[in-house]
Amino acid sequence: MASLIAILDLKGKPLIQRSYRDDVPATYVERFLPLCLEMEEEGQQLTPCFSNQGINYMHIRHSNLYLLAMSKRNTNAAEVIIFLHRLVQVLVEYFKELEEESIRDNFVIIYELMDEMMDFGYPQTTESKILQEYITQESYKLEVQVRPPIAVTNAVSWRSEGIRYRKNEVFLDVIESVNLLVNANGNVVRSEILGAVKMKCYLSGMPELRLGLNDKVMFESTGRTSRGKAIEMEDVKFHQCVRLSRFENDRTISFIPPDGEFELMSYRLSTPVKPLIWVEAAVEYHKGSRVEYMVKCKAQFKRRSTANNVEIFVPVPDDADSPKFRASTGSVQYAPDKSAFVWKIKQLAGSREFLMRAHFGLPSVRGEQEVDKRAPIMVKFEIPYFTVSGIQVRYLKIVEKSGYQALPWVRYITQNGDDYSLRTAAEKGSAPIVPM
């Protein structure tokens, strides 16, 4: 429950705000940033929620904006913070980008959305697709007035009735993101697979769908022996359209899908993952003159797969200059804004290995206090037609009362997660990599 919600710029000036309850005066919005600065000055840690003089401030950051909610009660912090993220999501879907300018240009519609998404501090409808049906940017002045879509209050609040397509099709994307941390000794310290099944649904009417996966728990509970591999998903999260109680009972994933694009489910596996792309760097650090890097990159997946758009970010000192690169494949660029250089390889075939060298100059004088931040090497990549976990869509059954035939299309892809990092070997004294 929130008494007031505001969007502020980085200087703490409110761009737009909406009060839902009377107990927090609107003027308190302007106290937010000074309070943050004060806390930082006093060496306290700034956290997403804090309390000051009986007012609770809950905030998130989105690009150059603060989204702030305030309350006087012992309110549900998780709900409020997640609502703020949802507000961002809706506004992004409305305006493509959410920034100061798009807020100024669209204040009328943002007011309308804030009015519709929350009432008396309680979140209401936050499905952007449904909102777009009755809150639109174009105002039809003399046409028929819009009415609330039945979906807003329906048990099926995510799909409107009467949808028609000439060709009924469903596209399934199974996307697995790998998060992994390799320490300086080359051991995998932590790894996880975050999977998502995304759908593009172009189906008429109110179709009933059932999705079958090679889910180990289901195989075991139904007593079937699986042909091939079954996977053990540690945690599964579903879009609200999926009937959770049925999944709990017999692991059936059954649902009436929203129209268009949405994320049906996400899952997590913490089975150990071998690094798909292995990168190691040997660093020779000559204080006061130069630093040299030798980077080795190895594709540790099967020969028949290929990784696309591989980008390897290797951190360098902030004050490095005059870069020189030599790579056995791909191209290398210096990215001073990120204090790193980027090795880009368009296509990296399985089981291949490549080397590159980099040379940087260093200033001869340095401040005493400067500590090198030891950022890890980060890797970005995409491997199509491949999943690390081995998840498979066994079937997608589509039943609609008109009895049409619909075609499901499935695509698999594996990519890096938000944290695919390898810690660099300690700089001095580490043995240089022997060239191949």
Next chain:
Amino acid sequence: MSGFTGRQAPRKGENYELSVDLNSEYRDKRKDAIKRVIASMTVGKDVSGLFPDVLKNMQTEDLEQKKLVYLYLMNYAKTQPELVILAVNTFVKDAEDPNPLVRALAIRTMGCLRAEKIIDYLCDPLQKCLRDDDPYVRKTAALCVAKLYDLKPELVMDNGFLEQLKDMVSDPNPMVVANTIAALSDIHFASVAAGTDEALFTIDSSTLQKLLIALNECSEWGRVAILNALARYEAVDERESEHICERVVPQFQHANGSVVLAAIKAIMIHMRGVSGEQFRRTLVRKMAPPLVTLLSSPPEVQWVALRNINLLLQKEPGVLSNEMRVFFCKYNDPLYVKVEKLDIMVRLANEHNIDPLLSELKEYASEVDVDFVRKSVKAIGQAAIKIEEGAERCVNVLLDLIATRVSYVVQEAVVVMKDIFRKYPSQYEGIIPTLCANLDELDEPEAKASLIWIIGEYANKIDNADELLGIFVDTFMEESYPVQLQTLTSVVKLFLRKPETSQGLVQKVLNTATKDCDSPDVRDRAYIYWRLLSTDPGAAKAVILAHRPPISIPRTNVSPALLEELVSEMSTLASVYHKPAGTFIGQGRIGADSMQKREDASDDQFSAQKAFQTVAAGQQAENLLDFDDVPSDQPSGLAATQISTRIPAAANLIAGTSSNPLDDLVSIFGNLGAEQPIPNPASPPNIFGSPPAMQPQQQQNAFSGLGLGGAASPPQITSPPPQQAQKEEDLLGLF
């Protein structure tokens, strides 16, 4: 031009132009003017003067325009109460519009106007809207009742809205049910906050069934409202508790994190009524995966989740026992997330995972952020104290870190080493030379004081202890008070152990401290030592070189009673701050009183009270490991908390003014006295003949037993509650 005299805008400037346009004969121009008015309002300009002009545009077929005028009204109704009345007719008319969107909009906005004059006109349309055919209107009207209650509770009671709401719990539409529950809960809390005893919304078993059905059908936010209501329900028997748990468990799979947390909360509460060990274990096991998944959310959500996980681990230590690695920090995590993760890692540490934990912590200790580095070093110390089997490895990592010679790392490591010495006396003496070698680099009072304490403690094993302490005696007047106090104590310890070499030093330090020092604490302590040494060296030895109980890390950082309360409040701000709601929300009445009430009902009366006071004094569990030996810095509230647990005689002795070291001394004599049992008729006989190291705990149990008339909590030898450690702190402070 506006017809209202006296309120007219000046005939020039922006507002004048707006007022002209608002009265234009062209519809487009008027609408455009309204938009400009709202734009001005948004940037904070005062456009309240245009109220009558805007109001004229309220009656329109154009929905967007209507919304804008309503928005304007919401903002300025309070400043123009006498003019709002003019809007009533349109509102009432709109509430009967054929379009449900307009009906809902009217009733929603009327509830937000908060002008006395208009409220009475709200009741009739609200009555109708609550019975509207369209669920969209009903769900809006349901919340409007809560708005009305907030403004004028008696109107809700007199018009029977409350009964109507209760009937709406059976509404066929799940969204209406969810909003009804939200409204009823809101009203309930408002009435409790206002101090009425009458429970306005109690959930009976027939309501329960409806809630459980609606739970599976309504929107994500509706589920949060329903789960929170379920958490308040008191199950009649164990079977019902089990039933609720079974029905709530599927919500763990929901994509919305607040639904997951609300489900965990409901289950934690209803699990109390379940005795089947197997069933409980299954539930707890099922919690782990969704909790881990919350860590893939945006950082702010992660943080809220981490704070709640931290609480949950105190209540159910086994819940994530195999998952420590998921809490390893990511390089790009914001600092507030990293710090929480550190805390949880230490909680999950055991002898099996200490190695990966240490290599991780060592890695963090070489990062850039000084704060985080310090906390990482501290975490190594906590791990050492928690896991005896791993202590040596921790010490080795600390030595590696000291070898880096990065100033703040070394200082923090020295502070941490002092704690390790307090936990494992005389085990790691071999590293003392390494620590002393870094003496010159220490410039922070805490690090200095720690090293001085170590030197004093092991004075007889350090050959040049007099030399080392001599350095600090020479610069005595330039040091901060904590360092002065510690220097004083350590020199006296040295003297008691090696009188032959340090006579001059002790003379010098006592002289300087009593004559030149401007801190009364330092002076007083010096006088006490002086008199002790001159009158009875034997007593001095008994006091200053007394054996101290080793420190330990408490399993919880809040008292059991408070922990129960916070777990029942999961996902709220209280659980995020780890403080009872009374300490941070404005309504003071809820705070102290309800806390008091709960205590009366609670078994752990005294511990709850103490924890509450501790929390109120802003004391955190981290302080356990702080070397806080400045009695004058201790808030007197803390000192006060000690009183209630002692027998009256001791209470009189320390009289709540422990900021004075003299009293500290007296209180210690009180403790020493208890060790050679003072006549204490009510104390249980087992206090005699127990080994001295166990004494304080037993003693406390004896006293708490007294305080509660026999309802003492079981002895917690392995994990003394925070206040216990606090007392040790005081003891240490003096020596």
